[in-house]
Amino acid sequence: MSQHPDPEEMRTGTAEREEAARLLADHYSQGRITPDEYEGRVLAAYEAATVGELRPLFQDLPAPHPSCFAPRFTEPVHVHRQTAAVMPYSPKSKVTAGVLQIVLPFGTGRFYTGHVAIAFAQLAVVVFTCGIGAVWPIIDGIVLLANGGTDPQGRRLSD
Structure with a gap:
């Protein structure tokens, strides 16, 4: 068995689902999705149990995406002062x-x-x-x- 679970199978919590709904509202307000698409995607976001279930809701949309989509580092990292890039030690x-x-x-x-x-x-x-x-x-x-x-x-x- 792998030490690290598949990122797509990570469980989502209320905070992740609410962030997804808020970001979908931003996309809707910018005219990227129709009212029917928005309603369906928000319902799906609140029903999502894993990150893998949230990802398709943003597949055809530009950034911003929920922060739970960002890669997780397994080694210590630091933020570079000048470029704000996250780098491993x-x-x-x-x-x-x-x-x-x-x-x-x-x-x-x-x-x-x-x-x-x-x-x-x-x-x-x-x-x-x-x-x-x-x-x-x-x-x-x-x-x-x-x-x-x-x-x-x-x-x-x-x-």
């Missing part, structure tokens, strides 16, 4: 990256997160300054521990 840990940067201060944490260019730059600075440049990776490690960072795909490092 990276499988990489900000604690691991920060500790690696501090304990092995020559870009190891950045190699771990996948930022190879920064890692090579930190490595070069440490090598060419005979270790004095290790301040940069150490500070970078503290910043990673405090604020986190991202992986190369732009996903936030997990806590």
